[in-house]
Amino acid sequence: MDAPSQDLALFDFDGTITSTDTWTPFMRFAVPRRRLFVGRALLAPVVVGYRLGMVSSSRGRRIATRVAFQGASAAAVRTLGTEYAAKVLPRTVRPAALDRIEAHRSRGDDIVIVSAALDVYLGPWCDRHGFNYLCSRLEERRGRLTGRYAGPDCVGPEKVRRILERYDLSRYRRVHAYGDSGDDREMLELAQTKVYRWQEISSWNEISSFGHPGAP
Secondary structure: OOOOOOOEEEEOOOOOOEOOOOHHHHHHHHOOHHHHHHHHHHHHHHHHHHHOOOOOHHHHHHHHHHHHHOOOEHHHHHHHHHHHHHHOHHHOEOHHHHHHHHHHHHOOOEEEEEEEEEHHHHHHHHHHHOOEEEEEOEEEEOOEEEEEEOOOOOOOHHHHHHHHHHOOHHHOOOEEEEEOOHHHHHHHHHOOEEEEOOEEEOOHHHHHHOOOOOOO
């Protein structure tokens, strides 16, 4: 069997490729104002629970998604996702992050964006740039969104599960992983080259010494 000749580069999206969260701004962009107003009241206890460490960010996103999108037209939300990807996301993307991705692409590496961002906007953005992606997906039935996710939120161990489901790591010479939070820990541990907040690390144990996210 020939030795592997290419690498695999795995990139988190929010806070790694982008300088900000993209999930919350998408909610403000895509959810009707009246539903946003009602949602703020319904979600107030969830927000308090999150700030107190009683509700995980993943659980909070699932609850907010139910309030925001249950019964919404899937086609309409996907149209808004495409618009968001074209008009809003470019303002949040780190140019140097794209440079790093292009450096991998120029070497012939396989590139995959692995993120909790929603498929309705991450998909169009990745398609535009020619990137493969694994992400959280909204569930649709008979043309309407149920308000639930189609499968688990793409964070933590779920990132690794999806990567291994799609990619045979033995085919690659080396795996590179880029992340910025605890949700990326398992993905970083999967890789030989680990880059956290744009600084290469040898193990997760180094993370406690990091302060604010850096920039590439």
